[in-house]
Amino acid sequence: MxxxxxxxxxxxxxxxxxxxxxxxxxxxxxxxxxxxxxxxxxxxxxxxxxxxxxxxxxxxxxxxxxxxxxxxxxxxxxxxxxxxxxxxxxxxxLQRCRHVDNTYAFQMTELVNRSIRLHRDGERTILVCSCAGDVNETTACSHILWLLDQILDQTLYDHDRREPVRLNQRGFADEMGDLFERISKHHIDILAADLHCPLIREDADFRIDAARILEARELLASIHAEDPDTFRPDIFDSPSQGTKVIKRHDIDRTIFRMLLDNNNFFQYFRSLSRPGDPIRDVFRKLSQRVDRVLDKLDAGGTDGSKTTEWATHHIRGCVSSIRCAVFDRDQPLPFSEAHAAAAALVHILSAVVTRHPRASSHVSGQGRNLYMSLVGERDIDFVVGVLSLLPEAACHFLYDLEALLEQVETYGAPVSYVTKFRTLIASLRGLRPESRPKRANDVTASGRRSKRMK
Ligand SMILES: [Zn+2]
Incomplete structure (x- = not known):
């Protein structure tokens, strides 16, 4: 039936x-x-x-x-x-059809929707997939395996990807801990953006998904070999879905609306992107995650869950993931990727430092707490430690780092941290890249990387 x-x-x-x-x-x-x-x-x-x-x-x-x-x-x-x-x-x-002897054959694919629920019941998290009612605690279907692998990938900080994790019979790694708790600690809005999965909110109108807009822009800018941060401002600066997907005489706008309208088309388009494209740039994606976390922190929240502690967890996690992606690998990192890693790190450091109340008047009291927990109070080698291991790439951001050091010295930080920072700057000055780009080519005023290195 x-x-x-x-x-x-x-x-x-x-x-x-x-x-x-x-x-x-x-x-x-x-x-x-x-x-x-x-x-x-x-x-x-x-x-x-x-x-x-x-x-x-x-x-x-x-x-x-x-x-x-x-x-x-x-x-x-x-x-x-x-x-x-x-x-x-x-x-x-329909995929294809064929006529052989006394047979006509039609091949088709059917899109079937599944839903998986992670339901909290007292101390336990119950997993249910719509594919079958009889999935029990010891049998994970392929959909659960797939989804939980995606979630682990996005929430796993501080892990050398060359080391295996242990899969349990319920279909996820023991390292996940309690599934519900894990998502709850990470926050579904941050997870959804990284999973390229629009989040439906019960407490708000169904707005156009900001992460999808950003990634649609990255996809289209890649086709034109343009900078995604400045590509087609007429489409992307204040985007609207419109009532019709097809926009006559404007193929970019039409494709943008298709990318908003159809998840399958978005996933297909994304799957065809090249490893060097912005949408596949792991460092850019981690940098964007930090931006999202900080936006949420700045905005505050009605439930009080967007705390400095929560933001610190993500920011330290993203820096750690960058370090793992740079060093926990068997092949040396290509220069373009090292540059992207350094850009992301400088962007993250800048985002934290500029949230100090003396750097910006619009930031809430959380900004000071964030600065103190990552830079001001204790020396956790924040960002500077990883940058010092990427000197060839980091020297392209010398101007920005000099400005950041100046700010850190003004706002205060442990002596050991300031000393490391000064040592880093001194070593980068010695490298003097032959074609050190001007500041505008490296990082925009907001710290966001605007041009890829050739
Ligand atoms: Zn299933």
Missing amino acids: YSPTAKLNGLSLDAMPPVTRSMSRLQGDTSPPPIVDYESSLESEESESDWSETDEDSLTIKSPTRIIYRLDNLTQGQRDVVRDTFNCPLQIS
């Missing part, structure tokens, strides 16, 4: 608020479900609105191709199947 809720597009999180029909539909768009098959829905702008008109008692039904079928020849059960199929069409695309 077909169950309409089980095969909807979107995540079909059936006990959640009624956004189940499609998580790809964005704010203010209350039109019927979007995609029947890719071609027809994109080509025919009016076709979505009226094919699903039907009622349970009618003995006719209009199919997605707009053919009207009489059902009076069918049993009640057969009518239900047809109604479910035509009212909630499967997401099928």
Whole structure:
């Protein structure tokens, strides 16, 4: 028997608020479900609105191709199947067809939605996947394995990736600890952005996902070989979804809207990007995570969970992940990646230092606490330790580092830290790169890297 809720597009999180029909539909768009098959829905702008008109008692039904079928020849059960199929069409695309001897063959792929819940029950976290009701504590389905691998990848700080983790029978590594606690400590908004997974909020309107906008810009800028931070400001500075995906005479804007509208298209586009593209730059991504954490910290929160301690956990974790990505490897790091790592580190240090109240008037009291916990109170070798191991790349950021040292000396830091920082600067001055780029080419005023090194 077909169950309409089980095969909807979107995540079909059936006990959640009624956004189940499609998580790809964005704010203010209350039109019927979007995609029947890719071609027809994109080509025919009016076709979505009226094919699903039907009622349970009618003995006719209009199919997605707009053919009207009489059902009076069918049993009640057969009518239900047809109604479910035509009212909630499967997401099928034909792949290829063939004629061999006395056989015609059609191959298709069907997009099937699954949802996994991590439910807190007292001390335990219960894992349930929609693929089967009989998944028990000792059997993990492939969806759970896949999802928890993704989550571990994003939440694992301080781990040498060459070292194995131990997979348990529930489908995740022992290193995860309690799953619910892990996500709770990390925060779902930060995790969702790094998983490229729009987050639905119950307490707010369904806004366009900021992380998706950023990554759509990175994808499109890569095609044009342009700087993603300045690419097409007319599209990206105050983006709107619009009511129609197709934007005539503007292919970039059209693709941007497709990337917002369709997760599969976004994942497909992203999967084709090259290792050197901004969207695949692990250091850039860690740097963006720190930006998100600091934005949340600055904004405060109604539940008081965005604390300095939470931000410190992430910032130290991201710096540690950068160190692991640079040094825990069998091959030496190519210069372009070392440069990206140094850029991310300088950006992170700058973001922390400029949150000191004496550097900026708009920052909350949390900014001072953050500076104190990472730089001011104790010498944890914050950023400077990793940069000193990347001198060839770090020397391209000498101007920025000199300015940051000056600020650190003004705001105060342990003597040992200031000494290390001065030693780093002195060693970088000695390197004098032949074509040391001007400051503007390395890091913008906000500390964000704006140009890749050739
Ligand atoms: Zn499953």
